[in-house]
Amino acid sequence: MSRGLTIGEFAQLTHLSVRTLRRYHESGLIEPASIDPVSGYRYYTSDQIPTAQVIHRLRQLDVPLSDVAKILATEDTEERADLVGGHLRRLEAQLDRTRAAVTSLHQLLRPDKDLLPVELRSAPPRTVAAVKGFVDHGEVLSWYAEAMAELDAAVTGLQSLGPPGGRYANELFTGGRGAVLVYRPVADPPIRGRVTPVNLPAAELAVAVHFGPHDDIDVTYGRLGTWVVEHALAVDGPVHETYLVGPRDDPDPRAWRTEIGWPVFRLAAG
Template sequence: MFGGVTIGEFARLTHLSVRTLRRYHESGLLAPATVDPDSGYRYYTADQIPTAQVIHQLRELDVPLADVAKILATEDAEERAGLAGEHLRRLEAELARTRAAVLSLRRLLRPHDDTLRVELRKIAARTVAGIEDVVAQDDVLSWYDEAMAELDAAIESRPLGPPGGRYANELFTDGRGTVLVYRPVADPPVRGRVHPVHLPPSELAVVVHPGPHDDIGVTYGRLGAWVVDHALAVDGPVHETYLVGPRDTPDPAAWRTEIGWPVFRLAVTDVMPGKNPGQTGNPPP
């Protein structure tokens, strides 16, 4: 007499098909508690239910069979959680990339609208508290988080405005370039990587990107098209100012990022004749 439940009963208990349970057995992930040597019937016990369900969830997340076996064979709970966590982090990163691509495509495939509000703005020279380094494009987000946390810890006086960043053109053309993040303060400190940084005067074509950064590339592209249409040329690193960001609100829909492209004029007097020079979207004479 064999104890336990049959594979059919076990399938009902776990909401897994008999075919799936047989596959788990054949791959060495979940062997039945006993197998009748005469009939070949498989019998399972109730304490195998959680294991079967863990295997199913891991496979639903596309964790390779070899890694599932490694996770199941690890008796230490923290080590097991760490192994599973590696796959979860990778899946979260893939999900983020998919979400960003979906949002960008939705904006790109919509009929083009005229809601882009571009301003030409002159920025005076100033000295800020900053951290700068040469960073790979894939590492920018993690580097930014660490640098901003270090800036927040180093600055004791009240900031004079929102934080910002400058991103060298090589970051986008070569996949690696100089990145600066900063906070405007009256007396920039020298502490760790934080030091005073002089920002020279510049003239920017500025637009505000609303919401999360998943589709910020679309806003960059539209700003770039505006710059080309108005006979301006990009001159220098990209500027970003984080008017409202994750440190202000956890709601991504409320985020506001100001994008500024340093520009210089090519033939301003010939741009769109007949327009009012003060009209939004036109460079002044």
């Protein structure tokens, strides 16, 4: 009777190195079907090839060995799908961060940098429906999504007076934590949960529009800041963002338009 496939033969069939197979054996991921008690040679069966290939694919996706062991150990297909799905979501988030960094680098390294159209504008005072918070910089996106969902529910059926927007304190960027406010301009702003009427004061702003997703919005911030240094006097106050076109308006990020308003004091002409 055949003793099975030698470790070298099994390595050739699975495209896993002998060294890798030994490490997987030591980790308990895939053990030889038998081990010769005299020579210590490891032997595998053809039935183990699919398992080895699954391990190989999971490791290609950088799934940790401990998670690979959990995936192989469970016989519940839903639990197994949840384990794999969780790792895939982490990979997708990492890929999104990589794409964002690449997009920003392309913008920053572009030698023929386009001039950024900037407009000086007076924003009048107004009362809006808003949600306020004090947030860590890394939690802004999740906080924003929850706050806007709460706002949407609170103002359903009320007359809209313009696109939604946000106010972001300087400390959020300089210290990593600061005051954040998101709002929707509506007639008769309600009081509901965290949603309350908020009076936005008048402000003088240097305004520019960022086109597309927010992956490289920091580049637009930088260019607008450069313009302010050269043409106006920056003043202390929160950065204004107005979401002219966003995910609620168009699912295609290429269509998004975000207006950035930098508080300024106008300098004399010339």
